[in-house]
Amino acid sequence: MRTRIKICCISSKQEAALAIRHGADALGLVGKMPSGPGPISDDLIASIAKTIHPPIASFLLTSRQSANEIIDHIRITGTTTVQIVDKPEEGTYERIREAIPGLKIVQVIHVMGEESIAEAIKVHKKVDSLLLDSGNPKATIKTLGGTGNTHNWEISKQIVQAVTVPVFLAGGLNHLNVAGAIEIVRPFGIDVCSGVRTNSLLDEQKLKMFINAIRAAENHL
Secondary structure, three states: OOOEEEEOOOOOHHHHHHHHHOOOOEEEEEOOOOOOOOEOOHHHHHHHHOOOOOOOEEEEEEOOOOHHHHHHHHHHHOOOEEEEOOOOOOOHHHHHHHHOOOOEEEEEEEOOOOHHHHHHHHHHHHOOEEEEEOOEOOOOOOEOOOOOOOOOHHHHHHHHHHOOOOEEEOOOOOOOOHHHHHHHHOOOEEEEOHHHEEOOEEOHHHHHHHHHHHHHHHHHO
């Protein structure tokens, strides 16, 4: 199966076009976060999202936790998918589906230990897919992605095997380690931010090497 590729932290229409030209299946647009790289204004997210057309998916990364705030964020930015990077309030998924039919919902699971397996199992049937990332939502200043650090892929592998929805893998991936991650985890998709950037800008050469490494891994498997 072809591994889907999501390029995150897109910061301009030019970066979006570059990522699409090299084969990205989805682009991540980062809203306000308590920490980490890549946040851009909601106006810029909306402007970039208008240039992303099917079959390419546009992901809004939101750190908001209440249904009303998340729904407002989606409506302002106009993306096709919402990636919820923190734990939402009870009933949020249902309220989002009611308010915005057809929107895809992705829940981030921060893989901190084996307790993440139970967390993923608990929510997976309520969302369209999961995204496994490195981070710590319990920290004094929350880290909700973009850490540049890997996590325990064996735990991620167990999550992939335990749930029935597509799973994206993120966290410290680059052209040197992504093949190993795919071999262990067998995710539906791969998500990358810092691994294809130089001085915070999307690097075409790193992007090409990253995507080539993914395709080589698929051929090997």
